[in-house]
Amino acid sequence: MKNTFRIIAFTEGISYLLLLYVSDPLKYWGRNDDLVSSLGMMHGLLFIAYIILAFFMKRKEEWSVKDLSIVTIASLIPVGTFYIDWKYLKNKN
Numbered sequence: 001m002k003n004t005f006r007i008i009a010f011t012e013g014i015s016y017l018l019l020l021y022v023s024d025p026l027k028y029w030g031r032n033d034d035l036v037s038s039l040g041m042m043h044g045l046l047f048i049a050y051i052i053l054a055f056f057m058k059r060k061e062e063w064s065v066k067d068l069s070i071v072t073i074a075s076l077i078p079v080g081t082f083y084i085d086w087k088y089l090k091n092k093n
Contacts, residue, residue, distance in 0.1 A: 001060060005053045006089050012050045013081035015043040020078055050075050061088075 023035040051072060058068045071088060074080030 001053070001056060002089060005050075005057050006085055008046060008049050008053055009081040009085050009089070012043070012046040012075065013079065015039060015046050016078055016081075019043050047075060050081070063088075 019036070019039050023039045027033045027036045054068060054071045054075075057063065057071075063071070067088070071084050074084045077083075
């Protein structure tokens with residue numbers, strides 16, 4: 001489950017960065033919202049999967065409420081999921 005969560009966290013982080021720094025500028029400066037629609041849907045699904053898996057990981061890894069709060073709030077920060085991977089997931093077996 002940890003590897004699945006790491007993959008979802010990584011792809012959610014990448015999709016968030018692409019949404020903010022590629023598709024949004026294209027929408028406002030290039031007047032093209034096609035990428036926002038498709039990437040936004042993908043990011044939304046990855047975000048939901050990230051939050052659901054975070055709750056499962058809380059139980060499995062015995063995270064405190066504070067840890068779960070940090071993990072879920074990090075998903076709102078553009079590079080937050082990469083921090084979570086480094087801090088909570090990468091070196092713990």
